[in-house]
Amino acid sequence: MTAGPKLEIGLPALPEGTASLTCRSVQSGYQNKPVLHDVSFTVDTPSVYVVLGPNGAGKTTLFRTIAGILRPTYGEVLIDGVPIGQQASRDRLHYLTHVDGMPDGLTVREGLDFYAQVERATRSDVERVLDQLEIREFSDNFISKLSAGQRKRVAIARIFLREREIYLLDEPTANLDPKVAREIRTLILNLSKDRIVLYSSHNLFEAREIGRYVIALKGGSLTLFDKMENVRAAHYIVGVRTLEPTTALDGWERSGDYYLREFSGPEQVPTLIRDLESRGVKLREVREMENPLEDLFT
Amino acid sequence: MVVGRVSLVIGCVMVGFYSAAFGLGGSLFTSIGTVILPIFAVSGGLGGAMVFTNDRSKGVLEYLVAYGLSPRRILLNVLIAGLVQVTIVLAVGVSAGITTYLLSGNVLTPALPEALLAYTFPMSYATVTLMTTVGVFWTSLSSPRAGMNSPLGVLPMLGVIPTAVGLVVALAIPSHAVQIVLGDELVVVLALVSLLARTDRLMPPDRLLSPA
Numbered sequence: 001m002t003a004g005p006k007l008e009i010g011l012p013a014l015p016e017g018t019a020s021l022t023c024r025s026v027q028s029g030y031q032n033k034p035v036l037h038d039v040s041f042t043v044d045t046p047s048v049y050v051v052l053g054p055n056g057a058g059k060t061t062l063f064r065t066i067a068g069i070l071r072p073t074y075g076e077v078l079i080d081g082v083p084i085g086q087q088a089s090r091d092r093l094h095y096l097t098h099v100d101g102m103p104d105g106l107t108v109r110e111g112l113d114f115y116a117q118v119e120r121a122t123r124s125d126v127e128r129v130l131d132q133l134e135i136r137e138f139s140d141n142f143i144s145k146l147s148a149g150q151r152k153r154v155a156i157a158r159i160f161l162r163e164r165e166i167y168l169l170d171e172p173t174a175n176l177d178p179k180v181a182r183e184i185r186t187l188i189l190n191l192s193k194d195r196i197v198l199y200s201s202h203n204l205f206e207a208r209e210i211g212r213y214v215i216a217l218k219g220g221s222l223t224l225f226d227k228m229e230n231v232r233a234a235h236y237i238v239g240v241r242t243l244e245p246t247t248a249l250d251g252w253e254r255s256g257d258y259y260l261r262e263f264s265g266p267e268q269v270p271t272l273i274r275d276l277e278s279r280g281v282k283l284r285e286v287r288e289m290e291n292p293l294e295d296l297f298t
Numbered sequence: 299m300v301v302g303r304v305s306l307v308i309g310c311v312m313v314g315f316y317s318a319a320f321g322l323g324g325s326l327f328t329s330i331g332t333v334i335l336p337i338f339a340v341s342g343g344l345g346g347a348m349v350f351t352n353d354r355s356k357g358v359l360e361y362l363v364a365y366g367l368s369p370r371r372i373l374l375n376v377l378i379a380g381l382v383q384v385t386i387v388l389a390v391g392v393s394a395g396i397t398t399y400l401l402s403g404n405v406l407t408p409a410l411p412e413a414l415l416a417y418t419f420p421m422s423y424a425t426v427t428l429m430t431t432v433g434v435f436w437t438s439l440s441s442p443r444a445g446m447n448s449p450l451g452v453l454p455m456l457g458v459i460p461t462a463v464g465l466v467v468a469l470a471i472p473s474h475a476v477q478i479v480l481g482d483e484l485v486v487v488l489a490l491v492s493l494l495a496r497t498d499r500l501m502p503p504d505r506l507l508s509p510a
Contacts (some may be wrong), residue, residue, distance in 0.1 A: 031504065032406045064507065091366075095361070097364075098357075099509075101508075103349075105352070115361075
C-alpha cells in the first residue's frame with residue numbers, strides 16, 4: 001500500500017442540521033451499578049465532538065448508551081426527538097466499538113459481506129468500501145491474520161457500508177502507528193463536514209487537532225461541554241526556541257532548548273513575537289507548552 | 299467461525315467412523331448405535347456456542363446489539379447454527395451406518411426408522427439445543443476466559459451426560475429401555491424449555507458486550 005484512504009469517502013452530503021442528538025438527564029451503567037450520572041447535552045451541528053476523560057470516566061458507557069446498547073436507568077437519549085430504543089433512531093447512527101468487532105474466522109470480504117447483510121447494504125457497497133479504504137489487496141485474507149492497523153481499517157470500512165448522520169467512534173486511533181492514525185484523523189475530519197462525529201481518544205494532541213467541541217466526563221458526570229477554543233489551560237506557558245543563542249531571553253526559565261514564560265492567554269503571543277523580533281531574536285519556534293485538555297484529567 | 303468448522307469436521311469424522319462400525323455389527327446399529335448417535339451429535343454441534351463466545355470477545359455481538367438485534371434473536375441464530383451442524387452430523391452418521399448395515403447383508407426393518415424418529419433425532423436436537431443454550435447463558439453471565447473453566451470446556455460433558463445416563467439406565471433395566479430413553483428425552487426437553495423461558499433474565503444486552 002502506498003497511500004492512505006482517500007480523503008473523500010464517497011457518501012452523499014447531508015443537509016445541515018439534519019440530525020440532533022440529545023442526552024437528557026441520562027443515568028446508565030451495568031447490572032444496576034450506575035456509571036453515568038445525570039448527563040445532559042445536545043449536539044445538532046455537524047462537527048467533531050471529542051469525548052474526553054480519565055479511565056473509568058464513562059466514555060465507553062456513554063457511547064454504549066447513545067448507541068442503544070445500554071438502557072438508561074433514568075433519563076433518555078433522543079435523535080431528533082425519537083428515543084434511541086426505536087429502530088428508526090438506531091438506523092441513523094453508526095457505532096465503532098473500542099474493539100474492532102470483526103469476526104476472526106472470516107476473510108475481510110466475508111466479514112464485510114456479513115455486515116452488509118446486517119446493514120441491508122449491497123455487494124456493490126462492499127466493493128466500494130474495499131476501494132475507498134484501500135483494503136482490497138488483503139480482502140481475501142482472514143481477519144485474524146491482519147495487523148492492528150489493517151483490522152482497524154476494515155472495521156472503519158464497515159461503518160461506511162451505509163451512510164448515517166451520527167457517528168460514534170470509540171478510540172478509533174488507539175494502538176495504531178502514526179501513519180494510519182493520521183489517515184483515520186483525515187477521514188474523521190472529512191466525515192464531520194456534514195455529519196455529527198462523537199469521538200473519544202486518550203491522545204490529547206490528536207483531540208485538540210481535530211476536535212471542534214469538547215465533551216468532558218469525570219466520575220460519570222459531565223464536567224464540560226464547550227468549543228475547543230474556549231478550553232483554556234490554568235497556566236498559559238509559551239516556549240520559544242531560537243536559531244542562535246541570545247541574551248534577549250535572559251531571565252526566562254529554561255527547559256531543554258526552550259525558553260519558557262507564563263502569559264495570561266494566546267492573545268499576547270503576537271505581541272511577544274513582534275517584541276522578540278524587534279530585539280533581534282531569530283525565532284525558530286514559538287509554541288504552547290501546556291495542552292489545556294490535560295487539565296480535564298486532573 | 300473456524301472453531302465451528304473444526305467442531306463440525308471432528309463430529310462428522312467421529313460419527314461416520316463409529317456408525318459405519320456399528321452398521322457392520324448388524325442389529326447393533328438399530329439398537330445401541332441409534333442410542334449413541336446423539337453423543338456424536340454433541341461434538342459436531344458445539345460450533346454455535348463456540349462462535350458465540352468468540353464473537354462476544356471480539357465485539358461482534360456488541361455491534362449487533364447496537365444495530366438493534368435483540369439477545370433473543372442472537373440466541374435463536376446461534377441455536378439454528380448449532381442445529382444445522384447437528385443435521386449434517388446426523389446425516390453423515392445415519393448414512394454411514396445404514397450403508398455398512400446393508401452392505402453387510404442386513405435387511406432394513408421398521409425398528410430402525412422408529413428408533414431414529416422416536417429417539418435419535420429428537421434427542422440429538424434437544425441435547426445440542428440444551429448444551430448451546432447453557433453455553434450461551436453461561437458465557438453471557440461470566441467474564442471471558444478460556445480452558446476447562448469456560449463454558450466451552452464443560453459443554454461437551456453437559457451434552458453427553460443426558461444421553462449417557464439414559465443409555466446406562468436403559469442397559470441396566472432392559473425391560474423398560476424404551477420408557478427410560480423416552481423419559482430421558484422428555485427431561486432434556488423440559489429443562490430446555492425452562493431455560494429458554496428465562497432468556498431475558500439470563501442474557502441481558504449488557505452481558506453481550508466485549509471486555510472493556
